[in-house]
Amino acid sequence: MDILKTAIAGTVESSDCLVTVEPGSGTIELDLDSSVMRQFGRQIRKVIFETLGRLDVSNVKITVVDKGALDCTIKARVECAVYRANEMKDNLPWGDVIV
């Protein structure tokens, strides 16, 4: 999937994260800021890349401000931001690439 326009999902409340996706310059460019970077930075990065991979997004500038969100939350926020960037609101592929 391409990123057609800038889109955001999430909040900066505790246990949530704010994900911003923008059209990229040919690669995945991740800017991650996390309150639990020391313990979970590696794992958060992995979830973001896995989710983007599943959505077949390879050209994006993605900014994540994490406030201790669980993996399921991070995944949901990334998916939501990507679909919003494509203005997809209906017929989302539940059970397919959104697992």
Next chain:
Amino acid sequence: MKNAVGREIPDDILRALGKEPFQGNNYKNGVPFRRVAPIIHPVMDNQHSKLVKDIHEALVKCKAHSGMTVSFHHHFREGDLIVNMVMEEIHKMGLKNITLAATSLGKAHDPLVPMIEDGTITRIEASGVRGMIGRTISEGKLKGLAIMRSHGGRVRSLMTGETKVDIAFIGAPTSDDYGNLRGIGGKTNCGVLSYSHIDGDQAEYVVAITDCLVPFPNFPAHISMTKVDYVCVVDAIGIPEKIATGAAKPTTDQRKLMMAEYCTQVVVNTPYFKDGFSYQTGVGGASIASTISLTRIMEERGIKMGFGVGGLTKPMCDLLDRGMVRVLMDTQAFDLDTVSNVINPAHHRISAGAYANPFNKGAFVNKLDYVILASLEVDVHFNCNVVVGSDGVITGAQGGHPDTAQGAKCTIVICPLLQGRIPAICSEVTTVTTPGESVDVVVTDYGVAVNPNRHDLLEALRKADCVPLKTIEELRDIAYSITGEPDPVEFEDRVVGIIEARDGTIMDVVRQIKKCDPKE
């Protein structure tokens, strides 16, 4: 060398401090020692005035010098103005290498950070450190070590002479011109002066700082004129609304209420819950809620408490007012209701030494049936960490945690399974403050774990079938299944802090945090 909680204590630290690694709770039980006596500057001349015009004069008269140790109490909590006021004057005088031996330090003391960076303060001894000073220590900016002691452990270290206080500054809500000090009667009341009793006994010089000078004699004195060298009157010793806040509103957080209910069920279904039982609890939402739900069951069963002790709150004072507890023993007043409740004749003030000192002939904590505590982390060995955050940065204080946990017959730690994404029940705590041998029951929102060494408690709770029992490993596994297993925090080699056990042995060390840019 590995100590009794499996922590590696570097030999050079043991050598430099002349200390032993922690060897178990009762290692020093019955081991005799000689109490160190202080130097005293007697006052015989009836023309002698103890009043000084400002902090500077007090410092000069007490022969303030580089390398000295100064002490303070934390009864004014986040409203304290005394520590900063005195340290600023010391800084202005250009003194260096000061050991700051406060009973605790908090966010109110953030302005001291530049004095750590410029070598004015090079060593800190305290129950713990909240706020920016903690981060500064963890980043390795304190030249010497930070030594974190429990409230009882601090009294011990002054008695044994391990901590030699040159000048003790005691903020006093009221004082007369001869240094009779009280925790009440002024503009900025804190109720009790428990933490400073030992400083009055052991420091070479004692300076009372007050903003309310009253006629002689200010009696009954909580700290006597016989221990005070000078009295300094200043405009304000504290910010009243930050010293003691209004009583905490009972929590409506369902998770906390559930843990409170589990905690109450544990208390009422274990054998010590009978008429005359003793109890201590904290100021957290779940602790206060459990005191309230416990009261209900006490009323139903006609059971009264013998004594309540510790840092006290309104729900404990309510018990006293309603005749549900015989006496309260107060070392710290956490809210305004407690400050004003000290006029009740059954509400007694006790020193931090009587409360928790392991090196006297028996402290109040030894007579506790139940203590309800909180913890940042609990590991599968039941070790608790209340000082160092899961990110490796010093962020809390031992307080009376290790003292009461060892003393009480049934030590209950309330700890939500997760703090945000951080699993509070984990394989190994970041830093051990209270050893697992002191901890009997861990209450979480996902179930209750009993220390396997306490067959008796486990049996009692099994029979009562009152709470969802889990093993501590099961709780850890649930936590990790939700958050993922955290990566270990990375540290440098340099030791920046010592977690001292109650008896002066070393429980754990705190290392300098590795630089980690939160943005990568």
